[in-house]
Amino acid sequence: MKKLVDVKGLCVDYITFDGRVRAVNDVSFHIGQGEILGLAGESGCGKSTVAFSLMRLHRPPALISEGEILFDGKDVLEMDDEELCDYRWKGASMVFQSAMNCLNPVKTIEYQFRDIFEAHNMVKSKQEAIEKAKSLLRIVDIPEERLFDYPHQFSGGMRQRVVIAMALALNPKLLIMDEPTTALDVVVQREILQKVYELKEQFGFSILFITHDLSLMVEFCDRIGIMYSGQLVELAPSKQILDIPHHPYAQGLGGSFPTLIGELQEMKGIPGTPLDLSNVPDGCRFAPRCTAVQDKCRKVEPKLFQLNDKRWAACHFPVNLTHAEQAIDAVVLED
Ligand SMILES: Nc1ncnc2c1ncn2[C@@H]1O[C@H](COP(=O)(O)OP(=O)(O)OP(=O)(O)O)[C@@H](O)[C@H]1O
Ligand SMILES: [Mg+2]
Known part of the structure; x- marks a missing residue:
């Protein structure tokens, strides 16, 4: 299996008033193309910190102090702003730990989808953005007419599905899901993951899946770290x-x-x-x-x-x- 992501000796520090705290120490792993890799471990062990590093989203006080993150052979840590803009969403996209709170409460879902497409020059007109967004909503089983609703008009599970649809908006090669279904009941959780799995089979992207639910992880992932x-x-x-x-x-x-x-x-x-x-x-x-x-x-x-x-x-x-x-x-x- 060809490696899509190759992390070598990753170290991440948080600079605190009491000195440096190494939250991730010498972590190495790879994710194959089309593979689902799970990351498990107690709260605070560094799972989200690793996920943030893959997206290069860390801001001070966090600092990637050592290591290499190769994505399709290119070093993510060496990318300039333009390359990074292209890499995020198109290369790797992320469903955050608090996915349900990621949506802007004062903008419609349509606005938020359009924002993603326009920021990446993916559409020529507003109508094209709307059509693309509707097709993404259909993929996650949300009626397309709901596109013009505000986040508070959706249930928690629906909001989670909207966020997953957004993460898939630019056909990423890697989808990072940091506890995407925490706070959802087991039935909705299973429905969502089943959907993601089907999409992965259809589009062939890889997944980094983080959860505390080990039995779910064993079922969903190919390998677990x-x-x-x-x-x-x-x-x-x-x-x-x-x-x-x-x-x-x-x-x-x-x-x-x-x-x-x-x-x-x-x-x-x-x-x-x-x-x-x-x-x-x-x-x-x-x-x-x-x-x-x-x-x-x-x-x-x-x-x-x-x-x-x-x-x-x-x-x-x-x-x-x-x-x-x-x-x-x-x-x-x-x-
Ligand atoms: N901004 C910060 N400043 C200082 N330390 C931080 C900061 N953010 C995270 N940490 C520390 O980094 C360590 C790893 O945190 P991280 O969020 O990666 O854990 P996690 O494995 O995702 O935990 P959880 O399962 O609870 O989400 C923790 O010890 C945490 O206290
Ligand atoms: Mg976390």
């Missing part, structure tokens, strides 16, 4: 990450939510609290909460390494390894 304290600690095909986790944190996450089928199991949760990013200890950031912690974990920071062609983990003592993976792990441990 698990973040902890600003770092990517595991990356695996979605069907494997909860059943055969390699990182103790991914294992803990898997034990923290109930399954609807199978035997009744006691949920275990993960002891302790997330790390204070302004005071990061030596070694592995998960060590204070890890049930399998060893001396080395408190001294040496584990790097994300590749265990096979589909799996990466950042742990000195990964669990559930196959024989082949154990052999690779042994080499890494010696280094």
Whole structure:
């Protein structure tokens, strides 16, 4: 699968009165063309910060201090204003975490669609913009006559669908969805994601999907990355990450939510609290909460390494390894 996005060693700092807080530390991953990659992890672990970096939307006090973000082979961090304008919406577009509040409350939906088309010189007349906007509304199952309504005249789920339609307005190659369906009931949530999936199949774009709902993520994504304290600690095909986790944190996450089928199991949760990013200890950031912690974990920071062609983990003592993976792990441990 050809890489559409290739993130290498991304570091993002927030400059605060108490100094620099590294919210994203040395994060590397790729998203293939047409692939859905999920990002999961506790609140505050840096998921939205990564998403904002991909769009290059950070403003002070945030600073991308290291790394490279290649989109179709072009470095997003090196783009000038003109290239960036072209990249946003056409290359990558984003449905924000608070998508429902993204719409301008005093402008009609029609005005807001038209604004996008005109800003990118995509239409020659107002009528053309209206026709394009209507067809986008039809795609997300909203009657086209609603185009002239104000955001408050829509239900929450409809507003969310309008935002998704806007994100698709310029046929992006990458759609970033940061908790797009949070605050919606499960039926509407499923309808929306089903729709997005159908559109992805139709248009072939890639998706970066961020959510706290792990079961939804497993169902919707091809691969999932698990973040902890600003770092990517595991990356695996979605069907494997909860059943055969390699990182103790991914294992803990898997034990923290109930399954609807199978035997009744006691949920275990993960002891302790997330790390204070302004005071990061030596070694592995998960060590204070890890049930399998060893001396080395408190001294040496584990790097994300590749265990096979589909799996990466950042742990000195990964669990559930196959024989082949154990052999690779042994080499890494010696280094
Ligand atoms: N403007 C800011 N100034 C200082 N720190 C910030 C700022 N914005 C975010 N942070 C910090 O960066 C870290 C990562 O935040 P981010 O919003 O990326 O987390 P998240 O994983 O998306 O969380 P959630 O699941 O709650 O949306 C957090 O510790 C947060 O406190
Ligand atoms: Mg977030």
